[in-house]
Amino acid sequence: MNHLAFKDPIWFLALAALPLILWLRGRRRVPVFLVPFAAAWHRPSIAAPSRWPVGLAFTGLVLLIVALARPQKIEDKREVHSQGYDIVLCVDLSGSMLAEDYVKDGERINRLQAIKPVIQAFIDQRPADRIGVVLFSGRAYTMAPLTFDHDWLAKQLERIRIGMIEDGTAIGDGLGVALTRLEQAKREAGGKRQGAFIVLLTDGANNRGALTPQQATELAKSRGIPIYTIGAGQDGLVPFPVFDDKGRKIGYRRIAADLDEHALREIADATGGKFFRAFDTDTVESSFRAIDRARKIEFQAKSYLLTTELFVWLAAPGLAILVLAAIFARPAWRKEAFA
Numbered sequence: 382m383n384h385l386a387f388k389d390p391i392w393f394l395a396l397a398a399l400p401l402i403l404w405l406r407g408r409r410r411v412p413v414f415l416v417p418f419a420a421a422w423h424r425p426s427i428a429a430p431s432r433w434p435v436g437l438a439f440t441g442l443v444l445l446i447v448a449l450a451r452p453q454k455i456e457d458k459r460e461v462h463s464q465g466y467d468i469v470l471c472v473d474l475s476g477s478m479l480a481e482d483y484v485k486d487g488e489r490i491n492r493l494q495a496i497k498p499v500i501q502a503f504i505d506q507r508p509a510d511r512i513g514v515v516l517f518s519g520r521a522y523t524m525a526p527l528t529f530d531h532d533w534l535a536k537q538l539e540r541i542r543i544g545m546i547e548d549g550t551a552i553g554d555g556l557g558v559a560l561t562r563l564e565q566a567k568r569e570a571g572g573k574r575q576g577a578f579i580v581l582l583t584d585g586a587n588n589r590g591a592l593t594p595q596q597a598t599e600l601a602k603s604r605g606i607p608i609y610t611i612g613a614g615q616d617g618l619v620p621f622p623v624f625d626d627k628g629r630k631i632g633y634r635r636i637a638a639d640l641d642e643h644a645l646r647e648i649a650d651a652t653g654g655k656f657f658r659a660f661d662t663d664t665v666e667s668s669f670r671a672i673d674r675a676r677k678i679e680f681q682a683k684s685y686l687l688t689t690e691l692f693v694w695l696a697a698p699g700l701a702i703l704v705l706a707a708i709f710a711r712p713a714w715r716k717e718a719f720a
Contacts, residue, residue: 465510473552475518478613504531518550520590521551521557522558551592552585553590554591618636
């Protein structure tokens with residue numbers, strides 16, 4: 382919430398006194414300062430005195446007095462209580478995710494195309510959560526650390542492409558990196574990580590990496606971090622696109638699905654999560670909806686104020702107007718003065 386405030390409002394007493402000063406000035410019958418022989422110096426002007434200098438001087442003084450009151454634009458960030466988790470989405474980018482065993486609007490789409498909009502919808506439905514993304518294939522890396530900036534996160538998700546990482550399925554390494562990201566955001570009690578979980582989405586079996594899925598599972602279990610696992614794709618032989626040298630799709634071939642459903646169930650059961658089987662786009666969506674209904678915790682967000690000083694925007698024109706008033710107030714030079 383934005384609002385205007387004044388740091389030193391005592392200066393408004395001077396502002397209130399200005400009309401009184403102008404009224405007294407208009408009622409005086411003799412000059413305030415009596416200077417001997419001043420009448421001999423005075424040369425009355427032929428034209429009636431202008432009111433412009435007085436008006437300009439009054440306006441300039443008003444601006445300066447308001448500037449001295451130090452107006453500030455304040456963006457008020459109030460202390461609020463929210464519901465939220467720290468979540469890391471661990472997404473498989475292995476080559477098998479190109480298999481086109483999903484259908485949308487009557488057209489075949491690959492597994493990543495089916496999953497990306499569902500992930501985005503999941504993020505949009507959890508505005509109070511800090512969410513990060515870890516990608517893995519032959520190796521794993523952090524695409525986005527935990528963040529509340531979900532608009533920025535959406536832009537990062539748009540960049541995801543199969544082939545960004547060397548091929549393979551390093552599930553253990555992906556979980557290891559995800560656990561590392563949660564370790565950096567401390568929120569612990571009794572040695573257990575509070576209010577955090579991992580969503581692992583894969584379509585294959587672990588065949589690469591330094592850390593096995595069992596080792597990663599033990600680490601997650603020891604830290605109290607549940608892992609929700611989603612197995613993507615259909616069973617059996619699935620259509621896989623064939624590309625020419627220029628990257629154009631020229632046909633399909635059949636490959637065998639190699640999802641290790643047993644391992645994913647063990648990971649979920651051991652850590653207190655849940656396993657979901659996503660055969661089509663509807664089951665992908667229902668899996669994320671089920672995770673979205675998971676328990677929430679309360680945490681307290683920080684409160685702070687952002688202030689912008691507006692002094693200069695009033696003081697500068699106020700001084701300029703006073704200078705202009707002084708110029709207009711000078712007596713007209715007679716031609717005889719130059720004689």
